[in-house]
Amino acid sequence: MIVDDRVLREDFVPSEVVHRHDEVNLLSETLEPLLYDRRPEPAFLFGPTGVGKTCIARYTLAQLREQEPDVRVAYVNCWQEYTRFRVLYGVLSEIGRAIDVHRSTPKDELFGKLADADDNPIVVVLDEVDQLEETAALYDLHRLPHVSVVLIANREEELFAGFDDRVRSRLRAGTRVRLDRYGTDELAAILSNRADEALEPDAVTADQLRRIADAASGDARVGIGILRSAAHRAERRGQGSIDAETVRTAIPDARTAIRRKTIQGLIEDQRVLYDVIAAEGEIEPGDLYAEYERRVDDPKTERTLRNYLTKMVHYDLIEAVGKRRGRTYRVVDEDATIDTDSEGGSDSGVDADELP
DNA sequence: TATCCACTGGAAATGAAGGCCA
DNA sequence: TGGCCTTCATTTCCAGTGGATA
Numbered sequence: 001m002i003v004d005d006r007v008l009r010e011d012f013v014p015s016e017v018v019h020r021h022d023e024v025n026l027l028s029e030t031l032e033p034l035l036y037d038r039r040p041e042p043a044f045l046f047g048p049t050g051v052g053k054t055c056i057a058r059y060t061l062a063q064l065r066e067q068e069p070d071v072r073v074a075y076v077n078c079w080q081e082y083t084r085f086r087v088l089y090g091v092l093s094e095i096g097r098a099i100d101v102h103r104s105t106p107k108d109e110l111f112g113k114l115a116d117a118d119d120n121p122i123v124v125v126l127d128e129v130d131q132l133e134e135t136a137a138l139y140d141l142h143r144l145p146h147v148s149v150v151l152i153a154n155r156e157e158e159l160f161a162g163f164d165d166r167v168r169s170r171l172r173a174g175t176r177v178r179l180d181r182y183g184t185d186e187l188a189a190i191l192s193n194r195a196d197e198a199l200e201p202d203a204v205t206a207d208q209l210r211r212i213a214d215a216a217s218g219d220a221r222v223g224i225g226i227l228r229s230a231a232h233r234a235e236r237r238g239q240g241s242i243d244a245e246t247v248r249t250a251i252p253d254a255r256t257a258i259r260r261k262t263i264q265g266l267i268e269d270q271r272v273l274y275d276v277i278a279a280e281g282e283i284e285p286g287d288l289y290a291e292y293e294r295r296v297d298d299p300k301t302e303r304t305l306r307n308y309l310t311k312m313v314h315y316d317l318i319e320a321v322g323k324r325r326g327r328t329y330r331v332v333d334e335d336a337t338i339d340t341d342s343e344g345g346s347d348s349g350v351d352a353d354e355l356p
Numbered sequence: 357t358a359t360c361c362a363c364t365g366g367a368a369a370t371g372a373a374g375g376c377c378a
Numbered sequence: 379t380g381g382c383c384t385t386c387a388t389t390t391c392c393a394g395t396g397g398a399t400a
Contacts, residue, residue, distance in 0.1 A: 085385065104375050104384040285363065301389055306364070325362050325397050 001235050007198035008228035010221055013058045018193055019186040020052055023177050027060045030175040031148070034121055035068050039145060042171050045152045046159075047179030050219030053152045056179070057125050061150075070120045078131040087137035088114060091124050111140050118146040125150045130159045131314070135167045142170050181218030188213040191223055199231060204242045211244075215251045225254035262315050269300055270308045274331070277318055282330040 006012055017024055023045075033040040045053040061073045074094035081090040088110035092098040097117050101110065124141055126132070130153040141147050153159040156176065160168055182190065191209045204227070212230070216223035230250035234242045266274060269292075276291045277283055283291075293299045300308075309329065312318045321328045 083386080102375055102384095103373080103386080106384060302363095303365085303390075304388055307388085310365085324364060324395055327363070 001200050001203050001240060002198060002231050003200055004198050005228075007194055008224060008231065010224060011054075012194075013055060013062060014193065014197075016193070017052070017056060017059050018190050019182065020056055020179070023052075023056055023179055024060055026175065026177050027056060027150075028063065030177075031060065031064055031123070031150075034064065034071050034123070034148065037121075039121070040148050042142075042148070042174035043150045044156065044159075044174055044176045045150065045179065046154065046156050046176060048154060048181060048219075050216070050221035050223075051179040051181055052220055053179055054127055055220075056177070057127075057150050057152060061123060061125070064123075072120055072122045073125065074122060075125045075127065077127045079128050082131055082133045084134040084137040084140065085110065087126070087132070087134075088140065091122070091141075092117075095122060114140075114147070115144055118144070120146070122147045123150060124148070125152065127152045129153050130155075130162060132162075135163050138163070138167045138171065142167075182213075182220060183218065184210065184213045187216060187218060187220060187223050190220055191227055194224060194227065200240075202241060203231070203234075208242060208244065208247050211247055212251075222254055225258065226250050229253040229257065259317065262317060266312075266317075269296065269305075270312060272296055273305065273308055274312065274317060277329050278331045282321070282328045284328050288329060 002008075007014075027043055027045070030043045031040050045057060047053050058075070061071075065071055065073065072095045074091040076087055076090035076094070078087070081087050085107050088107060089098060089101055092101060092110060092113055095117060097113055101113070124147055126138075126149060129138075129151045132138070138149070138151075141149055151159070151171075160171075163171065188206070188209045191212060192206070195204050195209065208230075209227075212223055212226045216226060226247070227250075230242045230246045233250055233253070234246045237246075239246070263271070263274065272292055272295050273288065276288055276295070280287075280291075289302050289305060292305065309318070309320070313320050316332055318329050319332050321330060
């Protein structure tokens, strides 16, 4: 039943972007100076999870490269590459200039290598740039006249709040492309296009696609995940098409699969913390640290545990209720996130290998 | 109202790991 | 081979916040 599984992957770039023509045009216009050997202004893509920010960036740059093949594109996800070193290394790696670079290579040397790679323009796409811990990387990139940046984040205010004055003043100018959540009909149309390419004809009905789109609450990533899960489930059962029952069971499957993959990527100490929180339902920090220390032979300090907990909140695995004294931690309700995924939620669908 | 206490998170220090080089 | 340099995870220290209590 599945003709091309790649089409149902999150990172697949479709041949045509549906319901985002204005946004694609705005980004294309921003990057147009590259066609005339000029440097474009920084471009920003803002919007909540699953609205197609990354897809639009990849699609637009693929189109640009068809017109100007000399332009090189470096895609760096700041969930994984959150230090200055890792960003610079990521860019060098993407353009094939990371030879002879190792973990003890000085950052200034990496910057020098990037500065020397000025034979052709480079567009650096920093996805989830709000996760960047060392914004000096942005300053580095801005200093290089042959490097242009496309920055992807959830919210403009939070992104700029994390910049130091030097970076903020340089990036204040630039084109903002804002994306809102898809409507149910829009998302159903996107899923229909994907199904046409990925599945055999009549493998899924329009009503079922609408049901999936409705359950995804405007989040294309979740919608595609549900469609993928339903297709695999139907194929395993030897069905020639996806029925209503398969869709119903696939809806919780999609988010659970993302969560399971994320939990698998936790290091041992993080997983102990997660297990304690899951077992208790809701727990205060003091009790959490005490139970953690009881369970492990060589416990980390409380400060390190606080860093772990902050990361796990970012991953959307747990939530911190309240601030400072009186705070409690609890596991994020999976069912709630399927249907009520709120505006501005973090792009926490990280792969297991993105975790520390 | 003052004080205590639990908690958070920033900043600096520390140590492990790994590569370079004389 | 050992000293040096770098990055990065972890630890240490501490200021700030806000609820609880006398």
